[in-house]
Amino acid sequence: MDLTRLTIHEMQELLTKREVSATELVRSVLDRIGRVDGQVKAYTTVTEDAALKQAEAVDRLRATGAPLPPLAGIPLAIKDVICTQGVRTTCASKILEPYVPPYDATVIRRLKAQEAILLGKTNMDEFAMGSSTENSAFFQTRNPWALDYVPGGSSGGSAAAVAADLCAASLGSDTGGSIRQPASFCGIAGLKPTYGRVSRYGLVAFASSLDQIGPFTKDIRDCAIMLRAIAGHDPHDSTSVDLPVPDYGAALTGDVRGIRIGIPDEYFVEGMDPEVEAAIWAAIRTLEELGGTQEKVSLPHTPYAIATYYLVATAEASSNLARYDGVRYGYRTSKPDDLLEMYQRSRREGFGPEVKRRIMLGTYALSAGYYDAYYLKAQKVRTLIRRDFERAFDTCEVIATPTSPTPPFKFGEKMDDPLQMYLSDIFTISVNLAGLPGISIPCGFTKAGLPIGLQLIGKPFDEATILKVAHAYEQATDWHRCTPAV
Amino acid sequence: MMKITLAEVEHVARLARLELTLEEKERMRAQLDSILSHIDTLNELDTSAVEPTSHVLPMTNVFREDEATPSLAQEAALANAPDRHDLFFRVPRILEE
Numbered sequence: 001m002d003l004t005r006l007t008i009h010e011m012q013e014l015l016t017k018r019e020v021s022a023t024e025l026v027r028s029v030l031d032r033i034g035r036v037d038g039q040v041k042a043y044t045t046v047t048e049d050a051a052l053k054q055a056e057a058v059d060r061l062r063a064t065g066a067p068l069p070p071l072a073g074i075p076l077a078i079k080d081v082i083c084t085q086g087v088r089t090t091c092a093s094k095i096l097e098p099y100v101p102p103y104d105a106t107v108i109r110r111l112k113a114q115e116a117i118l119l120g121k122t123n124m125d126e127f128a129m130g131s132s133t134e135n136s137a138f139f140q141t142r143n144p145w146a147l148d149y150v151p152g153g154s155s156g157g158s159a160a161a162v163a164a165d166l167c168a169a170s171l172g173s174d175t176g177g178s179i180r181q182p183a184s185f186c187g188i189a190g191l192k193p194t195y196g197r198v199s200r201y202g203l204v205a206f207a208s209s210l211d212q213i214g215p216f217t218k219d220i221r222d223c224a225i226m227l228r229a230i231a232g233h234d235p236h237d238s239t240s241v242d243l244p245v246p247d248y249g250a251a252l253t254g255d256v257r258g259i260r261i262g263i264p265d266e267y268f269v270e271g272m273d274p275e276v277e278a279a280i281w282a283a284i285r286t287l288e289e290l291g292g293t294q295e296k297v298s299l300p301h302t303p304y305a306i307a308t309y310y311l312v313a314t315a316e317a318s319s320n321l322a323r324y325d326g327v328r329y330g331y332r333t334s335k336p337d338d339l340l341e342m343y344q345r346s347r348r349e350g351f352g353p354e355v356k357r358r359i360m361l362g363t364y365a366l367s368a369g370y371y372d373a374y375y376l377k378a379q380k381v382r383t384l385i386r387r388d389f390e391r392a393f394d395t396c397e398v399i400a401t402p403t404s405p406t407p408p409f410k411f412g413e414k415m416d417d418p419l420q421m422y423l424s425d426i427f428t429i430s431v432n433l434a435g436l437p438g439i440s441i442p443c444g445f446t447k448a449g450l451p452i453g454l455q456l457i458g459k460p461f462d463e464a465t466i467l468k469v470a471h472a473y474e475q476a477t478d479w480h481r482c483t484p485a486v
Numbered sequence: 487m488m489k490i491t492l493a494e495v496e497h498v499a500r501l502a503r504l505e506l507t508l509e510e511k512e513r514m515r516a517q518l519d520s521i522l523s524h525i526d527t528l529n530e531l532d533t534s535a536v537e538p539t540s541h542v543l544p545m546t547n548v549f550r551e552d553e554a555t556p557s558l559a560q561e562a563a564l565a566n567a568p569d570r571h572d573l574f575f576r577v578p579r580i581l582e583e
Contacts, residue, residue, distance in 0.1 A: 303527070304531065307525040328563075329566035341578075356506075361521060380536040380539075381536075383538060
């Protein structure tokens, strides 16, 4: 049996029955990383020795007969934007290349409290800005389904690592689609929880009113396990909400009879890839056969979402990224003459082109004379986008859409035209602006063998319902069992 | 019509503490111009009676007890410093001699 193929719950079963040890499990995944990651290039850092030591510790604990938490011994990967104490956290940027955090993010503390095994850090678009992982300052991550295609972004490394069985599951972050779009491109499940559901403490900030951490998994049961592990209130993040965390596994009943599935007209527009559109309609029919009902809903401000997002997100980013000044941590230019030159040169040499572009756009939108016309205007349109969803959820429990208007694209295809790259986030961005939970699950392949993703959007803090619907769909289909040849 | 001029790009770069070459400034101007033209579609909407959303959660101030708790040791806080002197971050001189 190939242990690397297993889901978290399958691994749990073998570990609990002591048919396999955590050390064997972790060793087999590390071996596969050694054989395959040279092609996929999902990891920026692999912490092999620490992972094996952790696994041995879990095996010793299990030998004592003590009851162990659900993630004990499960090998996981972490997007390189989440702080890990003593392990380099680069954000795939030159400016943070040498940075070794002195503390763990809250999600990392929670995973460690469950005795999960951390295999290493995964590649991403620099500072999570991008949709293809091509903006990494270090190297490109390849799509495991077709190595000359992008894995999506910005959490491309975390998605590719799960798809290629280089970890059991992983964490990513999603500001405008950075979990859901790469999950769609790599043929796996990826969940962005409700804003406030998961602590952002220790997540390097991009756009603070939009960022949220979430899991990539091989199936929905795993997604429920991971969300339950990381969710909950954290005094270190004042935007994390003090609500009970339900047992998401208990929601996976397979019964979706009577659930109303909203289909927004505005998401089925001309220009969408015909193979993607066909796969989404087929998925909606499957949900109907399971007892769900289709409801027409309208999200009339959808055409304004990209413009709104690229003002709100860049304004917040320009402010968040002001901290990279070459003083306390990160890269500093050599031999600056004065303080101003130190700031300007360190930032010039440390940031890549997309990050500079967004800092510029955000600074412009916030600058004197433009604030009302751009930033305030965007915040008002954000209200209209939120209201669209509130109204739509009066008549449905979940909204179903494509995750991305196209299947994965080739390297270089959109790099020369930032606006075209931004437009590829059209179906995911509104969910962040409205603060809602959203999941992407595999729902088919193109004739060329590239994965297609279905997005399910839920009401605030109702992850349980989108997981329930995703799980019922998964039970009725085999897409999640397909694995790439890599 | 040009949405953003080269002089504005230079002004914004100064505000953002980013040094750009002339070539970068010109490319940046053209790219920002095309992005800002797309952003102009927002003006089709009348938002005069709409409240802005800065944050989706219905929370304002979040308070906690003012209690001292352990924080980073000085050495740990300085461990990532590009340059330091004893227990301080060192930066280029900011005052004239």
